[in-house]
Amino acid sequence: MTPAARISAAITILDRVLGGEPAEAALIRWSRASRYAGSGDRAAVRDLVFDSLRRLRSRATLGGAMTGRGVLLGACREAGRDPAEIFSGEGHAPAVLTEAELALGRAPAGAEALDLPDWMLGEWQASLGDQAEAVAEAMRTRAPVWLRVNPRKADPKAAQAALAAEGILTETSPLLETALEVREGSRKLANAQAYREGLVELQDLSPQLACAALPLTGSVLDFCAGGGGKALALAGRGAASVSAHDIDRARMANLPERARRAGGTIRLVPPGKAAGRFDLVVADVPCSGSGTWRRTPDQKWRLTEADLERLGGLQTQILDQSAEVVAAEGHLAYMTCSVFARENQDQVQAFLSRNSGFVLEKVTEYSPLTASDGFFCAILRRN
Ligand SMILES: C[S@@+](CC[C@H](N)C(=O)[O-])C[C@H]1O[C@@H](n2cnc3c(N)ncnc32)[C@H](O)[C@@H]1O
Numbered sequence: 001m002t003p004a005a006r007i008s009a010a011i012t013i014l015d016r017v018l019g020g021e022p023a024e025a026a027l028i029r030w031s032r033a034s035r036y037a038g039s040g041d042r043a044a045v046r047d048l049v050f051d052s053l054r055r056l057r058s059r060a061t062l063g064g065a066m067t068g069r070g071v072l073l074g075a076c077r078e079a080g081r082d083p084a085e086i087f088s089g090e091g092h093a094p095a096v097l098t099e100a101e102l103a104l105g106r107a108p109a110g111a112e113a114l115d116l117p118d119w120m121l122g123e124w125q126a127s128l129g130d131q132a133e134a135v136a137e138a139m140r141t142r143a144p145v146w147l148r149v150n151p152r153k154a155d156p157k158a159a160q161a162a163l164a165a166e167g168i169l170t171e172t173s174p175l176l177e178t179a180l181e182v183r184e185g186s187r188k189l190a191n192a193q194a195y196r197e198g199l200v201e202l203q204d205l206s207p208q209l210a211c212a213a214l215p216l217t218g219s220v221l222d223f224c225a226g227g228g229g230k231a232l233a234l235a236g237r238g239a240a241s242v243s244a245h246d247i248d249r250a251r252m253a254n255l256p257e258r259a260r261r262a263g264g265t266i267r268l269v270p271p272g273k274a275a276g277r278f279d280l281v282v283a284d285v286p287c288s289g290s291g292t293w294r295r296t297p298d299q300k301w302r303l304t305e306a307d308l309e310r311l312g313g314l315q316t317q318i319l320d321q322s323a324e325v326v327a328a329e330g331h332l333a334y335m336t337c338s339v340f341a342r343e344n345q346d347q348v349q350a351f352l353s354r355n356s357g358f359v360l361e362k363v364t365e366y367s368p369l370t371a372s373d374g375f376f377c378a379i380l381r382r383n
Contacts (some may be wrong), residue, residue, distance in 0.1 A: 001041040004086050004093030009034065009041075010048035011068030011094055018066065023053060023298040043187060047142075051075075053297035054115065054140050061112045064104020069094065077105065115140050119305055127341040131369060135339065138368040143294040145182040145189070146173075146372055147200040148208050150236045152263035154199040156180065162194040175371070179208045198261035201236075203229055206291070206366035206375035207335070211237070213364065214379065215331050218279035221245060221269070223322040228255040228266065230282050230335070235264040243278070245269040277327035285315045287336040287343050291366075291374025312342060319351045323358065323382075332358065332380045339367075339374040348378045357383050 001009070009030060016026040027049060031042055052059060052071050055078075060066040063074030069087075072094070076083040089096040107113075111121040114136040125132045147170065149159045156177050160170050168185035180200065182189070189195050189202070211233035218240055222231035225244035232255075235242045244266050246252050252268055259266040288308060293300040319334060326332045334351070336343050345363070352360060358380045366375040 001037060001044075002091060002093070004088060005091065006041060006044050006048060007072055007086055008092050008094050009037070009045045010052065011072055013045070013049050014052055014068035014071055017049070017053065017298055018068070023049060023296075048072075050297060051142070053301070054142075054294055056297070056301060057112050057115050057117075058108040058140075061108040062105050064101065064106075069097075069101070070104075073097065073101065074105065115300075117301065117303075120303075123308075123340060123342070127339055127344075131367065134369055135367060135374065139294045139297075139300070141294060143204075143292075144372060145186040146203060146205045146208065147180045147182060147189075148203040148233060148236070149178040149180060149200055150198055150232075150262050151178060151238075152236055153197070154194075159194060159199045162199055163192065166192045166194065168192055168194075173205055175205070176209055176212055178212075179205050181205070196261075198258075198263060201229075201232060201258075201262070203233065204292070204375075205372035207337070207373070208233065209366060209371060210333075210335060210364065210375060210377040213362075213377070214280060214282070214333050216240075216280065217330075218327075219243070220280045220282070221274060221278040221322075221325060222282045222284070223274060223325075224282075224284045224286070224318060225255065226251045226284070228252065228258055230284050231255070231266050232258060232262055232264075234280075234282070235259060235266055236262060239280075241267070243267045243269050243274075245271070245274045247271050274322075274325050276325060277330065278325055279327050279330045280333065281322045281326050281330070282333045282335065283318055283322040284335040285318050287311055287315065287338040288340060289337055290339050291337040291368070291376075294368070295373070308340070308342065312347070315343060315347050316350065319347060320354070323351070323355060323380075326358075326382045328382055330382050331361070332382070334376075334378045334380065336376045337373055338376060339365075344376040344378075348380070351380070359383060 013026045013030050017023050059071045059074030062077045063070035087094045087097045111118050149156045169183045170180035173179035216239050220239045220242045222244045225231050225246045231244045361381050362379045364377050
């Protein structure tokens with residue numbers, strides 16, 4: 001595919017996303033219908049789509065329309081490129097821009113320039129204070145890829161060497177020696193032996209740091225286990241016993257196999273059947289995902305105020321349910337991948353005011369400016 005043909009494909013996919021289709025689904029649909037596209041083309045189209053979604057609003061403003069063509073025209077203008085080179089109508093290039101299209105567009109301002117919806121700007125600023133602009137700017141760029149070394153399978157140096165032998169170059173985080181940032185070859189990861197054999201897992205730096213800081217004194221319950229990222233990290237740290245629970249059993253379907261590959265075992269607890277007492281309960285609750293929007297930028301544009309309200313109710317309910325199975329002197333770790341205070345500090349304060357049997361031991365806010373994804377972890381202790 002020529003560069004202009006890749007842009008045509010990105011325009012088609014963006015129009016589908018703007019019509020309500022999730023970005024991953026729209027990309028897969030395009031891929032299946034485009035057998036002529038090689039792996040380099042697919043990767044390039046994916047990058048164009050995700051890059052456009054991270055800067056959707058500012059580029060649509062510059063390009064004069066919230067459409068695939070408008071956003072890609074905005075991207076040309078942002079980069080100082082002559083749009084006529086791309087919108088040439090030749091071969092599979094996008095059709096020539098009309099006079100009407102060329103007449104539209106202006107410089108973005110305020111929430112447009114930060115690539116945030118208007119309704120969210122106040123919430124964003126109140127939550128992030130003097131870092132609001134810098135974090136919004138970070139969300140407009142591509143996220144790094146992080147790996148967690150599984151100490152049950154390899155030490156960091158051995159894992160790095162195994163990855164390097166397959167063309168994947170990594171660097172160790174100065175904050176955590178088992179966290180590796182992929183500097184080259186990330187697209188080779190899915191098929192790499194080191195990954196398939198469980199030497200490393202994909203996990204962002206921020207949740208890795210959060211899991212590494214949790215007190216491990218005995219049994220662990222991951223109350224909202226999902227795919228098991230936190231449960232696996234804690235099993236990797238050598239937790240005596242790890243149980244995983246989720247309201248949606250299907251989400252944990254691959255967890256036994258992932259645990260086996262990682263050299264450990266995780267006990268699955270059926271939905272709604274978490275019982276007994278655990279020394280550490282992790283509540284990694286459903287949230288806006290606002291800390292991870294550079295990875296899932298379409299979610300930023302889908303989130304509504306009503307969603308935040310609904311999520312708040314769920315977070316409150318899960319906090320209360322998971323607190324019930326914390327042992328005396330045990331810990332409850334409340335986690336989100338959100339940067340919004342109402343999903344983080346506000347939830348913890350409200351929980352403490354409802355539950356006098358718990359005290360707050362530690363709160364850590366991980367920021368894309370100092371770690372990687374925006375992430376929140378509060379460690380509470382039962383008296
Ligand atoms: C943020 S995700 C968890 C991600 C996971 N911990 C990981 O690291 O891969 C939140 C999970 O909470 C689950 N969930 C939603 N409501 C729940 C509830 N009432 N009780 C337990 N789990 C719930 C969802 O099914 C989802 O898998």
